[in-house]
Amino acid sequence: xxxxxxxxxxxxxxxxxxxxxxxxxxxxxxxxxxxxxxxxxxxxxxxxxxxxxxxxxxxxxxxxxxxxxxxxxxxxxxxxxxxxxxxxxxxxxxxxxxxxxxxxxxxxxxxxxxxxxxxxxxxxxxxxxxxxxxxxxxxxxxxxxxxxxxxxxxxxxxxxxxxxxxxxxxxxxxxxxxxxxxxxxxxxxxxxxxxxxxxxxxxxxxxxxxxxxxxxxxxxxxxxxxxxxxxxxxxxxxxxxxxxxxxxxxxxxxxxxx
Numbered sequence: 001x002x003x004x005x006x007x008x009x010x011x012x013x014x015x016x017x018x019x020x021x022x023x024x025x026x027x028x029x030x031x032x033x034x035x036x037x038x039x040x041x042x043x044x045x046x047x048x049x050x051x052x053x054x055x056x057x058x059x060x061x062x063x064x065x066x067x068x069x070x071x072x073x074x075x076x077x078x079x080x081x082x083x084x085x086x087x088x089x090x091x092x093x094x095x096x097x098x099x100x101x102x103x104x105x106x107x108x109x110x111x112x113x114x115x116x117x118x119x120x121x122x123x124x125x126x127x128x129x130x131x132x133x134x135x136x137x138x139x140x141x142x143x144x145x146x147x148x149x150x151x152x153x154x155x156x157x158x159x160x161x162x163x164x165x166x167x168x169x170x171x172x173x174x175x176x177x178x179x180x181x182x183x184x185x186x187x188x189x190x191x192x193x194x195x196x197x198x199x200x201x202x203x204x205x206x207x208x209x210x211x212x213x214x215x216x217x218x219x220x221x222x223x224x225x226x227x228x229x230x231x232x233x234x235x236x237x238x239x240x241x242x243x244x245x246x247x248x249x250x251x252x253x254x255x256x257x258x
Contacts, residue, residue, distance in 0.1 A: 004237030006031030010087035011078050013037050013065065013123065016044040018191040019142060019227045020091035026228035027235060028054040032087065035059035035078040057082055065092055066114060071122035084134065087235045088127045090120035090163075091142045095156040095195070109155045116159035121166060124181075128174060137179040138235040141167045142227075143246060145185045145254040160185075164246045171244030180243035182234045187250025190221035217252040 010027045014020040015036025021043075024034045028051045036051070038044045041062060048060035059081045063074045078085060093116040098104055120141055131137025146152035147160025164183050171181035190196045200208050200221075212219060230249050233239055248254050 001238060003030045003232060003235075005087070005232075005235060008032050008086040008235075009035070009078070009082045009084060010089065010235065011035045011037070011074075011085050011123075011127070012089040012091060013063075013119065014091040014093070015089075016042060016047045016060075018091075018194050019186065019189065019224050020089070021047050021050075022191075022224035022228035023089050023091060023140075023142075023231040024051055024228075025054075026225075026232040027087065027089075028056045028058075030232055030236070031056060032235075033057035033082050035061065035082055035085075037061040037063040037065075037074055039064055065119035065122065068122045068125075071119065071126055075123065075126045084130050085127050086131070086134075086136065087138045087140075088123060089140045089142070089231055089235070090123060092116070092119050093142065093159075095153050099153055101154040104154050108153075109158070112153075112155035112159050113162070116156070117162050117166070120163060124166075124170060128170065128179060128181075131179045132174055132177040135178040137174075137177075138239075139167070139170070139179070139181040140231050140234045141181070141183040142231075143167075143183045143185045145187050145248055145250050147183075148185055148246065148248070149254055149256045167246065168244045175243050180234070180239065182239075182242060182244065183246040184227065184230050184234070185246050185248045185250065185254070186227050187222050187248070187253035188216065189224060189227065191224050196221050215253060220251075222249070222251050222253075 012024040015024045016038040051058045143163045144160040167183040
């Protein structure tokens with residue numbers, strides 16, 4: 001299937017590893033020129049080299065998206081190096097706090113909201129108007145099944161639910177402009193350096209096996225490639241009629257019907 005996005009420019013935040021890396025690789029495989037960012041160099045240059053090997057133009061940027069000035073600076077750098085951003089994938093995120101609201105501090109809520117929601121909102125505010133002017137654009141926000149149903153910590157649930165809501169509202173607002181905005185809700189995905197790798201390493205095998213047996217119908221954790229493929233599809237011309245949606249990619253883990 002030709003996704004029709006060869007030569008487009010994408011920005012993938014948190015793109016050096018995990019779901020961001022796989023999203024960037026999936027887009028590059030379709031001929032998309034890709035910019036990735038991360039808070040530290042770490043694996044940033046290594047992932048950039050992987051992307052360059054596909055033959056596309058690549059930008060790799062160390063960026064702190066903790067405030068709007070960081071978002072504005074990143075967009076300016078990407079635009080100067082690769083051109084206007086056609087595809088935005090907001091993948092930055094993380095969790096803090098304990099499981100419930102009472103025992104999670106307000107600082108926990110502020111930090112998790114900032115990482116998961118405000119960074120995405122700031123980038124959308126800087127990127128979406130240009131998409132509207134050009135009459136084409138794609139935004140894909142990485143949320144979580146725990147933005148749709150109970151699970152994870154209270155700050156994380158609140159942030160991911162808010163991301164889905166912001167995606168829905170923005171998608172509706174720009175639908176007539178040739179711009180789509182969608183979110184993806186991964187389940188428990190295992191990748192190097194991720195939450196579920198740490199869980200698997202830090203708990204006895206019987207605890208991990210019990211979690212898998214109780215929660216994961218496929219009998220195993222998810223893996224990044226299906227997330228990347230979903231992002232690439234939603235960023236494509238084949239998904240022209242999909243906007244404001246949230247797609248679960250969870251191997252049947254979530255329980256909600258809708």
